[in-house]
């Protein structure tokens with residue numbers, strides 16, 4: 505009598521492959537996420553994602569995995585922990601980089617892990633039945649991960665995976681295979697509001713949505729001017745921000761073993777020296793940052809971010825470097841933010857530097873920044889920093 509061979513156990517195959525690589529995995533059906541399409545549509549229409557080219561068409565695509573693979577029936581959702589402890593040895597006048605960008609760009613590592621799982625499924629199915637994605641195609645990654653029960657979405661809008669917390673990267677294998685799904689978790693934040701209180705810019709609304717225009721992560725990534733009223737709230741962050749996650753109780757309680765590929769190799773990757781960053785030119789940028797998430801937007805954006813963080817450091821030691829940036833930086837974006845930083849520090853030399861450049865600056869936007877930086881003194885007679893009780897350190 506012939507033995508009847510059932511279909512391969514795709515759940516077990518994907519699980520074994522993911523666990524071997526330290527990743528958590530859960531399964532969802534690939535039906536369109538109607539609630540997410542509506543939520544996203546409302547979020548985009550409300551203007552909270554103005555720096556992203558997201559619209560109703562994107563929301564529709566991102567909530568339907570068939571956009572990624574025609575005939576999709578299941579989504580294998582993967583979470584990979586990345587947070588490493590802060591390296592010791594932070595020096596003065598250093599900026600702060602979000603944990604996710606301390607090491608090599610996560611996309612490559614995620615592609616490796618997702619690719620291995622996909623290959624295992626393809627091999628079991630005997631044909632190509634998968635497509636992998638991680639940030640690379642429209643897909644509401646958190647929504648599908650939540651549907652799969654890989655975790656739950658917190659008020660900081662990140663997916664919190666039980667036992668791992670929210671410092672996880674998400675990636676998916678969309679497949680035409682029919683894989684029995686997992687159930688969503690029945691969890692919410694309850695009455696906790698810690699992330700909302702910890703957010704310096706008020707980006708978290710408290711109803712599980714975000715005004716991304718105010719999020720430091722977005723502000724440090726955008727390629728145009730950072731709105732003036734938000735600059736002082738950025739503090740020392742030069743790329744990304746982790747504050748809402750650092751205070752999150754389930755993340756604090758979690759004890760994930762982070763993927764070794766995401767470990768910082770030197771303290772400078774977490775806390776780069778601001779004066780060096782302000783002078784960063786393309787050769788050094790390519791060598792130090794091109795392979796990391798901090799390399800996504802180019803050297804001028806990092807110099808701009810360094811100027812803002814130096815302004816917020818309120819340390820007169822930064823004035824000569826900011827003065828040089830205002831005078832010689834080839835990028836008006838950097839000159840404009842250097843002007844703001846000098847105005848924020850507000851020492852006699854800083855104000856002299858601004859007055860000297862006022863007539864010589866060719867770019868109208870930079871001239872306006874210089875004017876605004878001086879006006880904040882001339883109108884009130886004293887700098888905002890002093891008014892709010894903070895003093896330049898020297």
Ligand code: B12
Nearest residue numbers: 543547602645647661662663673674712719721722744745
């Ligand atoms: C654009 C983007 C950003 C923007 C906007 C962030 C945001 N909250 O949407 C900015 C630049 C601000 C950003 C910042 C960060 N990002 Co980002 N980002 C993305 C990206 C590319 C798209 C997200 C998107 O479409 N946003 C639009 C909103 C409206 O949709 P949504 O986030 O999917 O959320 C909706 C659904 O989840 C839905 N929903 C579905 N089911 C349910 C159930 C419940 C109960 C609720 C309430 C909602 C809900 O409602 C939500 C609101 O509309 C994704 C990758 C991807 N393709 O998903 C990474 C991604 C979300 N980012 C990621 C990371 C790591 C970050 C940062 C932590 C990086 C950093 N340290 O600086 C911060 C976190 C800031 C924060 N508090 O969110 C990870 C998140 C991992 C995780 N554990 O959740 C992702 C998934 C990338 C990845 N592949 O790992 N990011």
Ligand code: SF4
Nearest residue numbers: 703719720745747748
């Ligand atoms: S990442 Fe920072 S700025 Fe963005 S929501 Fe969280 S705490 Fe606020």
Ligand code: SF4
Nearest residue numbers: 658659693696699752
């Ligand atoms: S800090 Fe509290 S409210 Fe915010 S996501 Fe974590 S559990 Fe939810």
